[in-house]
Amino acid sequence: MRIVVVGAGAVGGYIAERLSLEGQDVVVIDIDPRRAAEVRERLDALVITGNGASAATLEQAGIGQAGLLLAVTASDGANILACHTARKMGVQRNIARVQDPDLRDGLDGIDVDVVIDPVEAAAEEIAALVVESGLSELIEFGEGQLSLVGGTVTAGSPLVGVPLMDIPRNESFSWLAIAAVRNGSTIVAHGDTTVLEGDHLLLMVKSRNVDRAKSLIGIHDRDIRRVLIIGTTRVARLTTDLLVKAGMEVVVIDPDDARCAAVAEEIPSALVIAADPTDPRVFGELDTNLHDAVVALTGVDSMNLIPCLVAKAMGAATTISRVTRMSYVDLLAGIGVDTTVSTRLTAAASILRFVRRGNIYSVATFSDTDAEVIELEAVPGAQAVGNSLQELTLPYGIVVGGMVRGDIAFVPSGATTIEERDHLIIFAVPDAMPAVESMFSA
Structure with missing residues (x-):
């Protein structure tokens, strides 16, 4: 199937690369010559420099023979217009990235089949991980009845060193080990698989048993009473709002006075501090402790890493960092960042179910393996x-x-x-x- 991707930024470039590696017939369009050249160098795909909403550019991309158009630029209007033009030119299905809620609500009757917002999806994922601190994944399936639980196995796990077939089972708690990622390699779980300390383990359980799954992995419940959000990006603001609505105490830290003032006005229930989040004194003045979760959500990987390391050294219970470069995931895990999140992965999960053949209801992707979990009929x-x-x-x-x-x-x-x-x-x-x-x- 030919797939046309409009926008070669962080989201579009990642999705195009993933689909290209699968052998899909991918065409990438970007108006920026520099970005187009970068994608052209690393992908086995046709890359066109031009306006993805232009009929001439879409014609050059072969849109009439395409099964899917993905419009994922940073401009909501450009994405909607690209879908509209592509539909008139015969594309079978289209997906638009739209971040403005008002625009999303007004799309009825316009030629957009599916609307995604990776940032909003990432915020929901982050908020869930804060509530269930210590996990790297918590993904619901079956309308919330089943959960995929992921985390790093600790020495206290009863699974360590014992073949899975020999682990005693409890009739009141059914679980299944799905896979483990060890030293960058994915190990599909079987009865003779032995879990080791440090493995990134994925378990499937009923959602009511998430806490018991954490115990299996060796993760102890942490009494999180306060969340320190680093940054005032859109994902930071959405996450702050979700956590405040969940009844948590939230502190937002950002060095820019104007951005802090805007967040304080937008979310008055949060405490907003204009300060350098890389300065250890900031965390000292906040008395950072074992009841704190630190969530770094700036748009720069290095600016997310330093506050996480400082907070961890000062006693924070858990740290979550946004990453834009997927190559950083293993590095961050190795130096003390508990969990990483990526809007690229949430976008890929939203889109891949429309690429797969069959009745697919949802797709989950991961930062350290290219495997997927899909829900199908x-x-x-x-x-x-x-x-x-x-x-x-x-x-x-x-x-x-x-x-x-x-x-x-x-x-x-x-x-x-x-x-x-x-x-x-x-x-x-x-x-x-x-x-x-x-x-x-x-």
């Missing part, structure tokens, strides 16, 4: 329907972690038989994704 006539999981002999790289049948969500076993219209939550490495699509699509 087993459609009538699919190869998998009527077979148990053990009869399917799933290829390596695929794990069915959860199922929803009607109103009932559960963690399946090998004996579980797949029925029509079941929703399945499936972990898959990239090479295994075609097998997933063929087995569960008609």
